[in-house]
Amino acid sequence: MKGRISKLSAVALASAIGFATLATLVQAADPISERREAMKGNGKAMKAINTALENGGSAAELAPHANQINDTAMKLATLFPAGTDQPQGKDPGHTMAKPEIWQKPDDFAAAVKKFQEEAAMFKTAVAGGDMGVIKAEFEKLGGACGSCHKAFRAK
Numbered sequence: 777m778k779g780r781i782s783k784l785s786a787v788a789l790a791s792a793i794g795f796a797t798l799a800t801l802v803q804a805a806d807p808i809s810e811r812r813e814a815m816k817g818n819g820k821a822m823k824a825i826n827t828a829l830e831n832g833g834s835a836a837e838l839a840p841h842a843n844q845i846n847d848t849a850m851k852l853a854t855l856f857p858a859g860t861d862q863p864q865g866k867d868p869g870h871t872m873a874k875p876e877i878w879q880k881p882d883d884f885a886a887a888v889k890k891f892q893e894e895a896a897m898f899k900t901a902v903a904g905g906d907m908g909v910i911k912a913e914f915e916k917l918g919g920a921c922g923s924c925h926k927a928f929r930a931k
């Protein structure tokens with residue numbers, strides 16, 4: 777009986793590893809989908825924060841969203857590999873990323889950096905717990921999303 781259980785778990789483990797590898801490959805092969813998912817995550821997190829702030833939510837409630845946005849900000853630069861400005865469009869597999877991202881890499885890097893700074897400041901504000909500071913930083917964070925979209929996202 778004992779032998780049988782360990783054999784079964786070995787099989788389960790092998791298939792779990794297999795799936796993990798497959799998922800990694802699929803993701804790496806499709807940077808457009810990966811970055812659109814990351815951006816959708818940004819959108820959901822900002823919405824959740826906004827709702828919590830409007831409803832008098834606590835700083836503790838905001839922490840997971842602040843962390844998520846911070847994590848996304850840290851990896852944002854890696855989500856725009858060269859050659860992923862095509863095909864343009866809103867449909868699945870298409871991208872709204874403007875070619876300017878790759879034509880003006882310094883400007884884009886500055887927008888990413890600004891976002892990383894604001895995401896870190898927001899996270900710090902949330903950890904501090906002062907709702908007035910949190911709201912002010914939330915505005916600034918939203919500004920960093922908007923200014924990058926204005927310059928680098930197609931309408």
Ligand code: HEC
Nearest residue numbers: 812815816818819822871872873887888891921924928929
């Ligand atoms: C440094 C630039 C930059 C920053 C900062 C940025 N974005 Fe984006 N965002 C983009 C680009 C470029 C796209 C288009 C990506 C694509 O279609 O490949 C995009 C797409 C999106 C989308 C559409 C996703 C989809 O495909 O449905 C949402 C939602 C979004 N961003 C939300 C946010 C939010 C919220 C923030 C701030 C918390 C943010 N973004 C910060 C550049 C940025």
